[in-house]
Amino acid sequence: MNYGIFICLIALTNQLLVDHVCSCEQLQSQEDCNIGIKQCLWGDISCNTIQCQSFDGKTEQECIDFIGCAINDVGNCRPFSDCVDYHVKDPQQCETKWPTCVAGTNIIDGKYECIEKGDDNTYYVCNKIEDKGLCTADSVQNQAAIKQADGQVCDWIIEDNVGKCIAYDPNKCSNIISKSKCDLYNCRWDSEKEECSEPYCIEITDKTKCTYLRGDQTGTFQICQWENEQCQDALDTSFLTKDNCLKNTFYSASWNGTNCNLCQNDGFSTLLSIVIMIILIL
Structure with missing residues (x-):
């Protein structure tokens, strides 16, 4: 059998695919909650989402210190929406709204309209x-x-x-x-x-990098497991520990005290913005 085909057959068997990340409320340990420190806050017994609007009336810096929050055009601290929704007097202020925002050439009422970095708003057919x-x-x-x-x-x-x-x-x-x-x-x-296809766990040769890979569809991730001296598709999350449960599943599972469990999809995740920031840095 052709080795490439053999890899493909293995890789497409029993993949553990995830398509969402945990919300703050689904993080069951204080350690996991602290990883989301710019979005989550540990209470007495549970992890809670920090709401952007709780920073209304405070400084812009206090607002943007929390990932995913930005001061909108009416001066309120709200979840970041889109670069073009923000208008600033100082061109440098666009980047404070979101790291990928820059000032465009469009000026409205004396303010620069922010645009996505590298996006000249030119579209083609x-x-x-x-x-x-x-x-x-x-x-x-x-x-x-x-x-x-x-x-x-x-x-x-x-x-x-x-x-x-x-x-x-x-x-x-x-x-x-x-x-x-x-x-x-x-x-x-x-x-x-x-x-072109999704990458395969079995092709990873570095144990430290055998964690997760993107799936075929953007926003999906396949979990990998190091076993028998090679990287393989994970069947479940039972092999993960308190220390790597959250990070090695692309923030899709949380430690409950005894096991690593996948978070249920609640339709929205406040940790999503943290994931986006990680992608931008990488």
Whole structure:
């Protein structure tokens, strides 16, 4: 059997996939609650969510010290929404709203409208592009991909010996058609098949990195386990300890005193902003 196919068969068997993270209220130990110190606060016996609005009337610094909070245009401390929702007199203030916000060129009532860093608000219609360098963003300075207004990215494909620009949703590894975009979205590129897929636990050779990997769909994560001197797909979370339960499951499980249990999806997680910040740092 081809080794690549063998890896694929193993990797697609019994994956433990998670698609949400724990809310503060689901963190059952003070140690786990303290990891979310900028979002969570340990009470006498439980972990509780810190509400942004509790900082109304206080300084902007006190508001933004808590991850996910920002002062809106009417001066209230509320959960961060979107860069373009904020307008500032000083261009440098956009970054205080969120690390990826910068001042744009649009000025409204004497204030700069914030925009997403690296986003010049230029959108394309992929199938109208005839230049390969533009389609793949190879000829676009400081940009790894160009996109349509619907969020799909452009990429170049050869069909019947004719090249053309197409659009696809990059949030699913198996949709991606080029190595550059596959690498960009932290997926796995098979050079032999020229296909993109989710990465495999079994390919991790460093025990310290055998924790979790992204799944095929953005926002899903597969849990890995080091066993028999190799990294494998985890079947459950029973092998995790008090010290690594939360972190090694991408914040999707919490220690209850005796076991590591996956948190139930409550539809919203206040730790999500912490996860986003970790991704930005990495």
